[in-house]
Amino acid sequence: MNYWLIKSEPNEYSYDDLVRLGKDHWDGVRNYAARNHMKAMKKGDLAFFYHSVKEKSIVGIAECVTEYYPDPTTDDDRWVVVDFAPKQKLKKSVSLDEIKQEEFLKDMTLLKISRLSVQPVKKEEFDYIIKMSEA
Structure with missing residues (x-):
């Protein structure tokens, strides 16, 4: 299993x-x-x-339920989509500021390539953030 982070402006599309x-x-x-x-x-x-934008927080977990297929919103075959289903809302959202304060997370893609809307997350980072959300 792999782990990811997907970003959306909550006023456009929220968890x-x-x-x-x-x-x-x-x-x-x-x-x-x-x-x-x-x-x-x-x-x-x-x-x-x-x-993203105003909240800048991880709020939930989604599960990938399909592998990629052509993006139905465009005729340009370079672009793809995957389907997600909600898995769980975090007990407490974890803000970007909280993530930045954690030495353990200093190499997270979210902090290195902050504008990337779909990015990998290491299992150890995923588990760490889950623990942060339960504190």
Whole structure:
């Protein structure tokens, strides 16, 4: 299993929207690195759902329920989507500021390539953030 972080502006598409829908495709990715990460996703992989812009917090976990397929929002065959289903809302959201304060997380992609909308997360980082959300 692999671990990921997916970002969305909560006023555009929030974790609660995914919960309401039950399952949805992750579309609109127009960055080659993010697209390549989506192509690497496998059914059963877990992704942190990060609310960007004003909140800047990890708020939930989504599960990848399909592997990539062509993005239905464009005719350009370079772009793909995967489907996610909500797995669980975190007991307490974990803010970007909290992540930045943790020495253990200093090499996290979120801090190194902050604008990337789909990015890998190491299992150890994933587990650490889960513990932070339960504190």
